[in-house]
Amino acid sequence: xxxxKGLVDKLVEKIKEIFAEEKLGLLIGYAxxxxxxxxxxxxxxxxxxxxxxxxxxxxxxxLARYLVDEKKRGDDxxxxxxxAKGCDARAVVQLVVEGQFERENVVIIGVPCKGVIDPGKLxxxxxxxxxxxxxxxxxxITLFGNGFELELDxxxxxxxxxxxxxxPNAAQYDYFIGExxxxxxxxxxxxxxxxxxxRSPDERWAYFEKEYSRCIRCYACRNACxxxxxxxxxxxxxxxxxxxxxxxxxxxxxxxxxxxxxxAGRCVDCGACVAACPLxxxxxxxxxxxxxxxxxxxxxxxxxxxxxQPAMATFNENDKEEFIM
Amino acid sequence: xxxxxxxxxxxxxxxxxxxxxxxxxxYTPVESDGVVAFVELVSGEEPILNFPRTHKPPKDVFYPQTxxxxxYDKDGMRSTEYEGKPIALFxxxxxxxxxxxxxxxxxxxxxxxxxxWAARRNNALVFSLACNDxxxxxxxxxxxxxxxxKTGSDIFITDIGDAYLFEPISENGKGFLSSxxxxxxxxxKDIERAQNAKERAESSMCEPPKLDSLKASLDTLWDDALWxxxxxxxxxxxxxxxxxxxxxxxxxxxxxRRGKGVRIRLWDSCMFSxxxxxxxxxxxxxxQKHRLRQRFMHKFSYFVEKQxxxxxxxxxxxxxxxxxxxxxxxxxxxxxxxxxxxxx
Numbered sequence: 001x002x003x004x005k006g007l008v009d010k011l012v013e014k015i016k017e018i019f020a021e022e023k024l025g026l027l028i029g030y031a032x033x034x035x036x037x038x039x040x041x042x043x044x045x046x047x048x049x050x051x052x053x054x055x056x057x058x059x060x061x062x063l064a065r066y067l068v069d070e071k072k073r074g075d076d077x078x079x080x081x082x083x084a085k086g087c088d089a090r091a092v093v094q095l096v097v098e099g100q101f102e103r104e105n106v107v108i109i110g111v112p113c114k115g116v117i118d119p120g121k122l123x124x125x126x127x128x129x130x131x132x133x134x135x136x137x138x139x140x141i142t143l144f145g146n147g148f149e150l151e152l153d154x155x156x157x158x159x160x161x162x163x164x165x166x167x168p169n170a171a172q173y174d175y176f177i178g179e180x181x182x183x184x185x186x187x188x189x190x191x192x193x194x195x196x197x198x199r200s201p202d203e204r205w206a207y208f209e210k211e212y213s214r215c216i217r218c219y220a221c222r223n224a225c226x227x228x229x230x231x232x233x234x235x236x237x238x239x240x241x242x243x244x245x246x247x248x249x250x251x252x253x254x255x256x257x258x259x260x261x262x263x264a265g266r267c268v269d270c271g272a273c274v275a276a277c278p279l280x281x282x283x284x285x286x287x288x289x290x291x292x293x294x295x296x297x298x299x300x301x302x303x304x305x306x307x308x309q310p311a312m313a314t315f316n317e318n319d320k321e322e323f324i325m
Numbered sequence: 326x327x328x329x330x331x332x333x334x335x336x337x338x339x340x341x342x343x344x345x346x347x348x349x350x351x352y353t354p355v356e357s358d359g360v361v362a363f364v365e366l367v368s369g370e371e372p373i374l375n376f377p378r379t380h381k382p383p384k385d386v387f388y389p390q391t392x393x394x395x396x397y398d399k400d401g402m403r404s405t406e407y408e409g410k411p412i413a414l415f416x417x418x419x420x421x422x423x424x425x426x427x428x429x430x431x432x433x434x435x436x437x438x439x440x441x442w443a444a445r446r447n448n449a450l451v452f453s454l455a456c457n458d459x460x461x462x463x464x465x466x467x468x469x470x471x472x473x474x475k476t477g478s479d480i481f482i483t484d485i486g487d488a489y490l491f492e493p494i495s496e497n498g499k500g501f502l503s504s505x506x507x508x509x510x511x512x513x514k515d516i517e518r519a520q521n522a523k524e525r526a527e528s529s530m531c532e533p534p535k536l537d538s539l540k541a542s543l544d545t546l547w548d549d550a551l552w553x554x555x556x557x558x559x560x561x562x563x564x565x566x567x568x569x570x571x572x573x574x575x576x577x578x579x580x581x582r583r584g585k586g587v588r589i590r591l592w593d594s595c596m597f598s599x600x601x602x603x604x605x606x607x608x609x610x611x612x613q614k615h616r617l618r619q620r621f622m623h624k625f626s627y628f629v630e631k632q633x634x635x636x637x638x639x640x641x642x643x644x645x646x647x648x649x650x651x652x653x654x655x656x657x658x659x660x661x662x663x664x665x666x667x668x669x
Contacts, residue, residue, distance in 0.1 A: 033650040033652075034644075034650060034652040034654070034655050035461075035462065035644070035645070035650065035652070038650045039650070040558065040649060040650035040651075041558045041649050042558065043557045043558060061648065061649060065560075066557075066558070069557075119648075123359075123380075124359045127376075128361065128376045128377045128378065129377065129460070130377075130460040130461045130462055130645065131461070132461050145461070146458050146460075146461075146529070147458070210358060211358075214358060214360055216381075216390065216563075216567050217563075217567075218562050218563035218564050218567045218594070219561075219562045219563065219597075220560065220562035220563075220564045220648050222562075223560035223561050223562040224560055224562070224648050236597075236598065236599050238599060238602070241578075244578075244580060245576070245578060245591055246390065246391030246578075246589060246591045247390045247391055247591075248391060275648065276560070276562065276564070276648035278380070278564045278567075278568055278646040278648075279360055279380065280358070280359050280360065
């Protein structure tokens with residue numbers, strides 16, 4: 001892993017320049033977190049605070065999500081800089097395509113991403129323990145805690161999204177800092193979806209039942225998602241109410257299915273929802289299946305091109321439509 | 326720990342729990358799909374007693390996330406208070422045991438007793454289990470607790486290696502322990518081992534900051550810019566409040582269909598945009614800043630005002646589960662630093 005101090009120094013130095021040149025009102029980036037292997041998003045309004053910035057494999061949040069907050073606050077006229085991994089940049093592009101943020105008000109600062117840590121996988125590996133420190137040696141990571149040491153391949157801790165990511169670098173950017181990263185190398189992006197589809201309907205249902213029955217309706221998945229920006233989410237409708245609000249499985253499943261359908265052709269597979277879930281629920285499977293569908297039918301991948309028409313808001317006579325009776 | 330302390334070999338825990346199950350509905354930490362939580366032990370299932378801190382607190386045993394409080398149809402209305410066996414919680418960590426005392430102040434107020442919480446809590450036995458290895462994110466000792474704190478326990482258990490020591494704390498605990506024939510008296514040496522474990526655990530935790538002035542400090546910061554800063558990165562999810570052993574806010578909903586229905590109580594979270602949204606559409610806490618301030622002020626100012634102590638037990642779950650690493654310990658030390666020298 002070559003996230004040596006070099007990249008962070010370069011990042012800080014370059015962003016100081018960009019801050020002044022672009023007359024930024026806000027810069028969205030990452031700072032060191034309070035726990036080992038955790039970064040924290042940081043929103044910087046003054047060039048003096050740029051020294052707090054960092055970037056490495058602990059930066060798992062999708063920062064594009066904060067552009068939506070900015071828009072909701074009504075501050076969308078100030079210029080906003082955003083540090084962007086490949087998936088953050090795709091989310092920014094998709095937000096612009098959907099008319100959620102003005103292109104001229106956002107400055108995309110691409111950084112090379114070599115995969116980010118999935119807190120859920122880390123929790124599973126640690127089985128209740130916590131780490132105090134870690135050491136990186138090439139692709140190996142050693143975790144140190146009270147009376148234990150655990151050596152792992154970094155890839156065992158990366159988000160599944162990272163393991164099949166085709167866009168580790170921003171596809172669209174205004175600045176790029178560092179050397180572009182190579183994709184991690186897992187080529188069959190839809191392998192888990194294809195395997196899942198081979199199961200019987202009962203087995204598939206049993207899987208979703210097992211996953212979603214853990215859901216506590218905390219909405220961390222939805223709130224971490226840059227594409228979940230509805231002014232009022234359907235589960236928050238109260239006049240009249242659309243769904244039950246408890247943790248009854250039927251209501252929980254409605255929430256997850258509707259969310260997956262609503263992000264069809266929009267999801268950039270950043271894995272922010274997976275990373276945010278406190279209960280390690282597989283909230284990605286449905287979305288990945290739908291992403292595959294959109295790609296096969298409409299040849300569309302979200303967040304690559306500012307000029308793209310949203311897949312679900314356009315019609316092409318070549319669209320496959322054999323499913324229409 | 327004294328002469329009334331008992332000892333149980335680890336190999337006999339299964340038998341002990343079986344015996345306990347004759348009289349009680351026994352809840353212990355159980356693993357399911359990578360998540361460890363307190364669930365009712367079914368015969369033959371293995372409790373995980375060496376797990377440092379369950380992912381979910383045991384709060385939902387007395388206070389389920391969704392609970393029918395009454396049902397109705399054309400023949401009338403029926404209250405649905407808990408009528409099951411008395412509950413035994415086995416293996417509760419000291420922070421979570423203390424949370425029952427704090428929640429008890431809210432739910433069993435002399436003026437307004439909550440019959441649903443009380444029906445489960447009142448006849449329950451809490452077996453708490455000392456923490457021999459506190460986690461790095463644990464901060465119970467900041468809030469007057471500790472890895473061997475006995476607050477809220479009926480029976481206090483210490484892991485001494487090959488066996489557990491059982492010390493009765495409440496009258497109920499005393500009564501129960503003296504009725505179980507399979508327990509042996511602990512020896513002086515056993516008690517010494519427990520004492521050593523206690524000293525080791527306590528000294529492994531960092532020196533806590535003094536929180537005597539925290540409430541007074543917070544009360545001067547109502548309009549401070551610090552709320553803008555922290556809330557700007559808050560996602561507004563309930564990973565913190567739903568994993569918190571002391572958060573208790575709830576919502577009431579009616580679900581009805583064709584002449585019959587139920588009224589349910591369900592957890593609510595001050596982090597949600599619907600929290601305190603009024604029927605008129607007005608919301609006195611319109612932004613995440615207002616809601617986040619509510620969460621911290623409730624724990625460290627309002628709860629102190631009403632109940633005389635902090636509404637946080639320092640379990641560290643919100644620290645480890647917040648998706649954007651908002652760290653309540655960092656918040657506390659930040660507040661103390663900001664106000665240093667400003668208070669008289």
